[in-house]
Amino acid sequence: MAEDFLRRWSRLKHEQAAEKPKPVEKKDDAEAKPAAPLPPVEKLTPESDFTGFMQPKVEDALRRAALKKLFRDPHFNIPDPFEAYSGDFTVGEPIPPEMLATLEQAKTLLFDKQHEVKKEEKEEEKTNEEKAEAKSDEPRRQDA
Numbered sequence: 320m321a322e323d324f325l326r327r328w329s330r331l332k333h334e335q336a337a338e339k340p341k342p343v344e345k346k347d348d349a350e351a352k353p354a355a356p357l358p359p360v361e362k363l364t365p366e367s368d369f370t371g372f373m374q375p376k377v378e379d380a381l382r383r384a385a386l387k388k389l390f391r392d393p394h395f396n397i398p399d400p401f402e403a404y405s406g407d408f409t410v411g412e413p414i415p416p417e418m419l420a421t422l423e424q425a426k427t428l429l430f431d432k433q434h435e436v437k438k439e440e441k442e443e444e445k446t447n448e449e450k451a452e453a454k455s456d457e458p459r460r461q462d463a
């Protein structure tokens with residue numbers, strides 16, 4: 320059975336080699352499809368067909384001019400509401416100063432000097448309290 324398979328395979332390979340491959344006819348893009356004349360950029364509207372300007376043989380400056388004309392339409396200035404970062408998040412209300420003062424990072428970044436002054440005042444209060452406690456812990460003499 321193995322010989323039959325190998326003989327058949329060999330015969331098919333020889334037949335393929337005997338057949339000459341047919342040359343593929345290549346047509347130039349310009350010859351295959353005559354280029355339609357492009358409309359002037361000044362007369363383009365958003366409803367115009369811009370596919371002619373996207374051909375590889377069109378100059379880059381002309382393509383850019385056509386795309387600029389297309390994207391001047393206000394339709395393209397509307398952000399997609401489903402796009403993650405398309406919203407304008409700068410229009411919200413600012414954080415009130417009372418809430419901002421309670422945020423730990425804001426204390427160190429925004430209110431650095433005020434925070435240091437408050438820290439020093441708290442430390443002074445603690446040392447004063449410790450001194451008062453130390454004095455109150457000392458036994459008093461009753462004969463004085």
